[in-house]
Amino acid sequence: FVRKILVENAGGPAILDEYKEHGKLTDSARRHLVNIVVAHITDKEGCVPSKETKTRCAWGVVPLFPSLKDPYSRTGYEHFYDPKSNQGYISWRLKTVSRQSKHHGGHHSKKDARASGTSDSEGSGGPTAYRETCNHLELQLEGDQCKKAISFMNHCAEKDLIFEKMKATFKHRQLLIHDAAKSNTVLSVFPRFLDTKGLILQDFDVQFGTETASRLLEQWDSLKPKIIAEARTLTSTLHLTDLLSDAQGNSQDEGSDWQGWDSDMSSILLLAYLLPPSPGARNKSTKIRFREAMDHIVQFHK
Incomplete structure (x- = not known):
């Protein structure tokens, strides 16, 4: 060959x-x-x-x-x-090769993003950056049909139908995400994200492709111990200690007001301690502490 x-x-x-x-x-x-x-x-x-x-x-x-x-x-x-x-x-x-391909097509993508009315971040990434979906979407609902599908999902108990309707409203959801005035309404418009496991993964799969969506999981078993080991070298704080304890699967003390995350999520959150701040951050952005930032994370209860 x-x-x-x-x-x-x-x-x-x-x-x-x-x-x-x-x-x-x-x-x-x-x-x-x-x-x-x-x-x-x-x-x-x-x-x-x-x-x-x-x-x-x-x-x-x-x-x-x-x-x-x-x-x-x-x-x-x-x-x-x-x-x-x-x-x-x-x-x-x-x-x-992929980076070079994106670089050569970058100006075209940004031009298309502006023409379609979607926003593009000042940087090259982030949730507001315009991206082409990796998987072809045959049916995307618009207008009244989209509203009916959203209403149907909110009262539907059949998981397969929820997944089907969520995929059919993917582009509408992307418009919300790229609209600065409406991006904070995604979970209220699509509340099934909060109680239906797998919907976030489906959106990620549609956006980035199956291989990219599964890449972290494929490497996670070897990556997780390294994250925990590095986090142990940091200056200890109460919150960091709690995260390390959860990451290692240790039970929390009874009576603690710390709700706790599961082992995998705690390990991912430890990355926020390990990764340095972006050198390209805009001066006008407001800096908050990591503990305060965690208050903005949606915690899914099983």
């Missing part, structure tokens, strides 16, 4: 010849090899190829270039692509 890709693309035969002559590849040749492979799979599947395709490419490199095998890994090709962590040369190159 990889040999065929190299033979059919410019620069590929030279890489094969170099290995045949020297029995190894230079770093620049290895990078060129990855670039050719990634260019091929993005041409076939876009910037988000399947995990199977990436694994197949990584697996195909080692038999073709045995000196590139990693003797310390389980299969020998994880440094090209590790399906468990979604890391490796192939993943890193795909991210670079």
